[in-house]
Amino acid sequence: MAYKYIDNYREQGARKKLVEVLRKKGIEDENVLTAIGSMQRHYFFDETFWNQAYKDIAFPIGAGQTISQPYTVAYQTELLHIRKDDKVLEIGTGCGYQTCILMKLGAKVYTIERQKTLYEHTKQVLPYLGYKPNFFLGDGSRGIAGHAPYNKIIVTAGAPTVPEELLKQLAIGGIIVIPVGDESQQKMVTILKTGEHDYEKHVLDTFRFVPLKGENAW
Numbered sequence: 001m002a003y004k005y006i007d008n009y010r011e012q013g014a015r016k017k018l019v020e021v022l023r024k025k026g027i028e029d030e031n032v033l034t035a036i037g038s039m040q041r042h043y044f045f046d047e048t049f050w051n052q053a054y055k056d057i058a059f060p061i062g063a064g065q066t067i068s069q070p071y072t073v074a075y076q077t078e079l080l081h082i083r084k085d086d087k088v089l090e091i092g093t094g095c096g097y098q099t100c101i102l103m104k105l106g107a108k109v110y111t112i113e114r115q116k117t118l119y120e121h122t123k124q125v126l127p128y129l130g131y132k133p134n135f136f137l138g139d140g141s142r143g144i145a146g147h148a149p150y151n152k153i154i155v156t157a158g159a160p161t162v163p164e165e166l167l168k169q170l171a172i173g174g175i176i177v178i179p180v181g182d183e184s185q186q187k188m189v190t191i192l193k194t195g196e197h198d199y200e201k202h203v204l205d206t207f208r209f210v211p212l213k214g215e216n217a218w
């Protein structure tokens with residue numbers, strides 16, 4: 001595996017430029033920008049496509065799925081306001097790039113993926129890169145009740161509604177960030193849980209995610 005994990009000057013330079021692009025697009029949290037600036041996104045690409053890795057675009061990762069656009073990763077991460085040791089549930093592990101960004105910010109991550117090939121691949125690669133989240137295979141639209149409550153929940157696929165089950169698994173004071181809409185576009189929604197049955201909801205910008213599939217989803 002080792003041969004492909006090389007961080008050349010070319011990739012380091014491209015990463016710095018990506019950070020400036022994200023800053024110009026409105027990402028302000030310096031911790032998030034530092035995390036993006038220090039995470040080798042090209043490690044999640046086949047070497048043939050390294051020249052695409054630091055463009056601000058989503059890219060196919062196999063199994064009909066994509067690695068999210070860096071701006072989207074930065075945007076969702078900024079909204080989570082990650083603090084060191086936050087317990088974070090991530091729904092949609094994919095290739096694990098977002099997982100690494102969360103861990104760079106000090107989060108303890110529980111990440112769930114419904115596609116077995118992606119789950120198995122990412123479960124091998126991330127520990128090799130030095131990231132050891134708790135990996136789960138299954139339907140994340142049901143959350144992972146056995147490890148709840150979570151300080152933060154991030155959903156990286158588009159949902160038709162906010163699954164009730166996820167709100168239940170959020171700690172009081174916790175935040176969920178989830179794209180909600182139809183299959184062609186979604187609005188980013190953040191919900192702060194202010195009490196056992198009290199929530200503060202904000203509907204933000206429009207994005208386009210792959211669909212969240214499962215019991216409480218499409």
Ligand code: SAM
Pocket residue numbers: 065066067068069091092093094095096097098099112113114115118138139140141156157209210211212213214217
């Ligand atoms: N977070 C990834 C990254 O760092 O780029 C991108 C994730 S991709 C946009 C969305 C992922 O959500 C896909 O891998 C998809 O298989 C997964 N997914 C969709 N529905 C799911 C569900 N119910 N439970 C878990 N994962 C799901």
